[in-house]
Amino acid sequence: MATSTLECRVVSAREELYSGPITMLIATGSEGEIGVLPGHTPLITLLKPGPMRVQTANGEEQVIYVSGGVLEVQPKLVTVLADTAMRADNLDExxxxxxxxxxxxxxxxxxxxLQTSAALASLAETVAQLETIRKFKNRA
Known part of the structure; x- marks a missing residue:
């Protein structure tokens, strides 16, 4: 019988943004949006810049911006190692x-x-951050 929660850790190089039980995690992986529920098949995927939604065991939803990184799913643990991560409510629009x-x-x-590549990377990051803010505002 599958459990209704799984443990989750979301960390960046600077800090741990979340640690605890969750019922669901939604992020943008290298192949598109992925939803992780208890009992999910183990996997490892690269993350694209964008919003990540974490549904905590008590029903709260946290929206976190990740600039990229790795998502690992194990039978009882989801780990997000983000390059950079910020809570959506800390982003300055x-x-x-x-x-x-x-x-x-x-x-x-x-x-x-080189300038074109840097500009495109910066533009992609700002678009992902604005999408995170939009998702955060729309959940209320």
Whole structure:
């Protein structure tokens, strides 16, 4: 018989953002969005930048922005090792919008391949952060 929760750890290089029992985790993996429930088949996947939703055992939902990393699912444990991670309510929308504007400006004024790559990476990150804010605001 499957249990109704599994343990979860979400950590970045800077801090542990969550540790405890969950009923569900939804993240964007390398092949698309993935939902993890108790009893999920073991797997390891790379994470793409974007929002990750953690449904805690007490019914609360936490939205966390991850810039990338690795998601590992074991029979009783889900581990997220994020490159960078922030709780959605800690993201500063005005700073993200300004960073997006700068990335778009860099793209418009590109002079070499390296600048183009940096601008595209920055733009992708800001889009993912804004999506995280949108999901956080819509859950209320």
């Amino acid at each position: 005005s700073k993200i919008v300004e960073a997006r504007r700068k990335a778009e400006q860099m793209l418009a004024n590109q002079s070499d391949h």
